[in-house]
Amino acid sequence: MERKVKNQINGFRTQDGAGVNLVRVLGNQTVEEYDPILMLDSFDSINPDEYTAGFPLHPHRGIETISYIYRGQMVHKDSLGNEDAISDGEVQWMTAGSGILHEEQLPASERMLGVQLWLNLPAKSKMVDPEYFSIKNDAIEEIILDNGKLRLLAGNYKDYKGYQSKYLPLDYYDIHLDPNSTFSISVENERSIMVFTLVGEVYIDDELIKEKTAVKLTEGDNVQLKTKDKNAQILFISSERLDEPIVWGGPIVMNTKEELQQAFNEVRQGTFLKKGISY
Numbered sequence: 001m002e003r004k005v006k007n008q009i010n011g012f013r014t015q016d017g018a019g020v021n022l023v024r025v026l027g028n029q030t031v032e033e034y035d036p037i038l039m040l041d042s043f044d045s046i047n048p049d050e051y052t053a054g055f056p057l058h059p060h061r062g063i064e065t066i067s068y069i070y071r072g073q074m075v076h077k078d079s080l081g082n083e084d085a086i087s088d089g090e091v092q093w094m095t096a097g098s099g100i101l102h103e104e105q106l107p108a109s110e111r112m113l114g115v116q117l118w119l120n121l122p123a124k125s126k127m128v129d130p131e132y133f134s135i136k137n138d139a140i141e142e143i144i145l146d147n148g149k150l151r152l153l154a155g156n157y158k159d160y161k162g163y164q165s166k167y168l169p170l171d172y173y174d175i176h177l178d179p180n181s182t183f184s185i186s187v188e189n190e191r192s193i194m195v196f197t198l199v200g201e202v203y204i205d206d207e208l209i210k211e212k213t214a215v216k217l218t219e220g221d222n223v224q225l226k227t228k229d230k231n232a233q234i235l236f237i238s239s240e241r242l243d244e245p246i247v248w249g250g251p252i253v254m255n256t257k258e259e260l261q262q263a264f265n266e267v268r269q270g271t272f273l274k275k276g277i278s279y
Helices: 257-269
Strands: 005-009 012-016 020-026 037-045 055-060 063-071 073-078 083-087 090-095 100-105 112-120 131-135 141-145 148-154 170-177 182-186 192-199 202-204 207-209 214-217 222-226 232-239 247-249 252-254
Touching: 005 207, 037 192, 063 073, 063 083, 063 170, 073 090, 073 131, 083 090, 083 131, 090 148, 112 192, 112 232, 170 182, 192 202, 192 222, 222 232, 247 257, 252 257
Parallel strands: none
Antiparallel strands: 005 214, 012 020, 020 037, 037 112, 055 100, 063 090, 063 112, 073 083, 073 100, 090 131, 141 148, 148 170, 170 232, 182 222, 192 214, 192 232, 202 207, 202 222, 247 252
């Protein structure tokens, strides 16, 4: 059965961090529909003044942040002692777990183009040890299609295997389609699937999805993407719904008000980090 468009969201322009201009597409008003994706921020700018202020040191708990920088660069530093940079097609995957402090800087480039997702952690994994991992270009399969290419950022695609999420199954594809193309993906009926049009427009079940739009799909075992007279770049994200309570406060997402309050108490008391050192 062909999957159809259940919901679509264009997002709104805002600032975050120390003054980074971005489009917030998913947030705390969309968590039930897009479970387990909590947040999606989109970056697309040729003006460094809109993003080089970056994201100063801040805490996270209970989530994973997944940043995909298709053009530009992101420099990461955290309380585990990690310092790393990703650029032009690479992925930063950070498990906040029980608690981490990190900062992200966005150096000037010709174009900053990418997204950051917040992936919810299951209740049983909220307090796992924090961890950082980067997926560099040499670990990303580029699969040539008849009408474009598919970059396997994480999970599986047919017989290809990419980086495997430890706590929640996640298939994450960057699909590039030529003009006047059709591309179909076979999927498991129960998976929670969303797509995001990073560049260009695409038709899903003959419904036009404009650029920078997140779409939640109905159940089914096939997804068909179509382009018209222009190229398109589509992010495809498939996972399992958690259907667990969500209590969200700023950079921390837990399952109960008590857990959230405890986290903020620990931030104030200096006992937030369970592993690593502050800096």
